[in-house]
Amino acid sequence: MQQAIQAFLLVPKDSDFTIKNIPFGVASKVNGNPYPATIIGDSVINLAKLEELGYFKGPLFSTLGSRVFDEGNLNKFVSLSRPYWKEVRSEIQSLFSCGSQLENNQEALGQIITPVQDTKNHMPITIGEYTDFYSSKNHAFNMGSIIRGPDNAMQPNWYYLPVGYHGRRSSIVIDGTDIRRPWGQVKAPTAEKPSFTKCKRLDYELEIGAVIGGSPNNLGEPIKVNQAEDRVFGFVILNDWSARDVQVWEYVPLGPFGAKNFASTISPWIVTIEALDPFRIQLPEQDPEPFVYLKEKNHTSFDIRLEVLIGTEKSPELEHFTTSNFKYMYWSVNQQIAHHSITGCNIQPGDLFGSGTISGTTKDGRGCLMEYTWNGKEPLVLKSGEQRLFLEDGDVLEMRGYAGDGENRVGFGRCKGKILPALDEQYFQS
Secondary structure, three states: OOOOOOEOOOOOOOOOEOOOOOOEEEEEEOOOOOEEEEEEOOEEEEHHHHHHOOOOOOOOHHHOOOOOOOOOOOHHHHOOOHHHHHHHHHHHHHHOEOOOOOOOOHHHHHHHEEEHHHEEEEOOOOOOOEEEEOOOHHHHHHHHHHHHOHHHOOOOOOOOOOOEEEOOHHHEEEOOOOEEOOEEEEOOOOOOOOEEEEOOOEEOOEEEEEEEOOOOOOOOOOOOHHHHHHHEEEEEEEEOOEEHHHHHHHOOOOOOOHHHHOOEEEOOOEEEHHHHHHHEEEOOOOOOOOOHHHOOOOOEEEOOEEEEEEEOOOOOOOEEEEEEEOOOOOOOHHHHHHHHHOOOOOOOOOOEEEOOOOOOOOHHHOOOHHHHOOOOOOOEEOOOOOEEOOEOOOOEEEEEEEEOOHHHOEEEEEEEEEEEOOOOHHHHOO
């Protein structure tokens, strides 16, 4: 049962950012410098100022000997360990609970708090490396059925290891960043040769991103699966934008490349394991039994509701059309970490692991348009009468995620992007 605490700050009904949450991010005043922050309700809390004023007095944090929140990212904090993360989160909850020393200290609160409407979000961490996995069985089966047919949907290796590939961290952007439609090589099924063209099958992928923290493992020393969770600082919503027509032509034999490297969007607030712990759920038993390095004592995920909404130029009001859940994972985050490091790869604080597209068991739970429209055969029909097979210019795609409800709600905020037209062909002529 969650601790009975109540914030003295105003928390609107159905806010993602109750005092039970305390996510971590980076914010600034509209024209100011970025600073590490958290958020309760509609109040953004400056962690750098809290630290400067001496409010972090826990037995661990107070002995560090140097500032942690003095830069425009969370990397110093993320590089610590779970006991430090838990201590700071607990202190923040105490400081902003009813009856605390801060409640009536208007001078300090004036330095520490800024209304959310007067702030801007920034990338919460400087990302080191990015790896994307393919760990939802529903998604893997649907995509395999589309490409190879249901009798041959699952590749032989899928049930034995968390399939993944290395992505591009430099093109990971924060919520609200516009996404330009990419160009690439495409080969139609009946064409003799590929063509160079604008992407015509632009898609999203509904994912959760795990932010890696703690001390790096030594090169050549894998992370044990039952210790892997200590390397997870927290989670964000992740939209791994995809150029499906480009991907089909390029992915053999080495996997996705340009089709996946042009943009991925994350939500701005990192939600901690401690906040999500009350919503932990058991995952189904795996068959075949995993190898010893992947065998967990507790094979779990979290009951996080995930939603996708779309707005168009004709109908800009966002319309909800997909609901999935982080519980639809076959391979857990801990197994992804263990497999990633089994060869001895040294995983660093600040790395980002994508879950892979998370799909539910019904059509309205499919985690991308290629699934939802069954590769363009079953259009998404919006209330306006508009139809979508894939994303069109001017479309706005928003993802949301939360666990629980009411005063126990723990949410991520939004992960949103608007599709801009591709560059004109003349751009490539000079």
